[in-house]
Amino acid sequence: MPVVRQYNFMNHAGVAPLSGRAAAAMQRYIEEATHHAYARGGLYPEAKRVRQLAGRLLNCHSEEVTFVKNTSEGISLVANGLQFSRGDNIVTCGVEFPANIYPWMNLHSRGVHLKMAPEDNGRVPLQRLVELIDDRTRLVTVSSVQFGSGYRTDLAALGTVCQERGVLFCVDAIQSLGCIPIDVRAMKIDFLSADGHKWLLGPEGAGIFYCRHELLGLLRPSSVGWLSVQDANDFGRYHLDFRDDARCFDGGSYNLAGIWALGGSLEWLVELGVLEIWQRVKALTDRLVEGVRAKGYRVVSSRSGDEASGIVAFVSDTRDHARIVSHLRQEYRTVVASRLGRIRVSPHFYNTEEEIDQLIEHLPGH
Numbered sequence: 001m002p003v004v005r006q007y008n009f010m011n012h013a014g015v016a017p018l019s020g021r022a023a024a025a026m027q028r029y030i031e032e033a034t035h036h037a038y039a040r041g042g043l044y045p046e047a048k049r050v051r052q053l054a055g056r057l058l059n060c061h062s063e064e065v066t067f068v069k070n071t072s073e074g075i076s077l078v079a080n081g082l083q084f085s086r087g088d089n090i091v092t093c094g095v096e097f098p099a100n101i102y103p104w105m106n107l108h109s110r111g112v113h114l115k116m117a118p119e120d121n122g123r124v125p126l127q128r129l130v131e132l133i134d135d136r137t138r139l140v141t142v143s144s145v146q147f148g149s150g151y152r153t154d155l156a157a158l159g160t161v162c163q164e165r166g167v168l169f170c171v172d173a174i175q176s177l178g179c180i181p182i183d184v185r186a187m188k189i190d191f192l193s194a195d196g197h198k199w200l201l202g203p204e205g206a207g208i209f210y211c212r213h214e215l216l217g218l219l220r221p222s223s224v225g226w227l228s229v230q231d232a233n234d235f236g237r238y239h240l241d242f243r244d245d246a247r248c249f250d251g252g253s254y255n256l257a258g259i260w261a262l263g264g265s266l267e268w269l270v271e272l273g274v275l276e277i278w279q280r281v282k283a284l285t286d287r288l289v290e291g292v293r294a295k296g297y298r299v300v301s302s303r304s305g306d307e308a309s310g311i312v313a314f315v316s317d318t319r320d321h322a323r324i325v326s327h328l329r330q331e332y333r334t335v336v337a338s339r340l341g342r343i344r345v346s347p348h349f350y351n352t353e354e355e356i357d358q359l360i361e362h363l364p365g366h
């Protein structure tokens with residue numbers, strides 16, 4: 001992680017730095033595209049390999065995965081591709097990042113209502129979501145980890161409820177992928193979307209979209225292009241026979257520079273093992289929580305059992321959070337964020353205990 005030479009970087013829940021592996025892969029793309037274009041192997045075989053890596057990360061078949069330019073685009077594919085009837089509703093949390101709100105609000109004109117479970121002291125208990133499900137609920141959509149609190153949803157439990165109630169299950173996974181294991185099969189996830197620019201240590205604009213194979217017929221491609229169909233290279237024969245894998249959502253040419261870079265990071269993270277990464281992040285964030293509490297801050301993030309994540313949010317009753325964040329950046333080259341009226345710190349596995357201790361030391365006391 002070249003960023004460590006410049007910063008104590010602990011804002012992976014914001015926009016993360018590129019890993020050295022991502023940067024090297026993008027460099028390789030530049031070399032190939034500059035000097036060879038399509039004159040030899042071509043640039044797309046790498047995209048196939050990256051899809052396979054994504055399949056390993058999610059525990060699904062690579063044909064259930066394709067690329068999107070960001071989380072919002074993947075969620076919009078779901079919102080705009082399903083058939084709804086007037087009076088249907090969608091259930092979500094009241095503290096979602098807007099990427100998982102606006103695509104659903106946009107269905108209002110089609111008579112689809114969005115129901116939101118409120119946060120309670122940094123948590124959105126599962127029961128609150130489940131209580132909102134009724135016989136007109138078509139889909140539940142949640143972030144795997146909430147951006148403002150770090151609250152981790154019990155995806156396996158929610159997926160089971162959705163399956164039992166005959167409701168579709170969509171996940172915004174950007175705050176987990178690359179940090180906390182996600183298994184779409186075990187968690188009964190139907191659709192998942194995540195850009196690569198947070199815990200995956202990839203660039204902005206190259207994300208992953210998963211659609212469970214059995215649902216490919218149900219989710220109509222809402223944005224169609226030449227790559228959406230079978231035999232896409234048979235340019236002179238027009239036919240709208242959609243591909244029978246997730247690439248039916250592709251439309252046209254790829255953001256290959258971004259996808260190559262994403263692949264560099266994905267390969268690294270899969271090699272390291274996301275479970276091992278999570279164990280390390282958990283240890284670092286436990287240390288952080290202990291330190292900020294000792295300094296007199298109130299930790300909002302739930303740290304109990306399976307509710308913890310890589311995000312630690314905390315507040316001070318007396319101090320100005322925005323000022324603390326900019327002070328840390330200017331004086332100590334320490335990068336953290338302020339969100340929803342809380343200080344938000346999100347270290348990744350490569351951060352060190354010393355960096356955590358320095359941050360704690362540099363936070364103003366009470």
Ligand SMILES: Cc1ncc(COP(=O)(O)O)c(C=O)c1O
Pocket residue numbers: 013014070071072073096097099100143145146147172174175194195
């Ligand atoms: C939970 C969540 N979803 C999505 C995003 C970003 O959305 P997109 O990838 O569409 O830019 C963020 C970024 O902060 C986020 O925290």
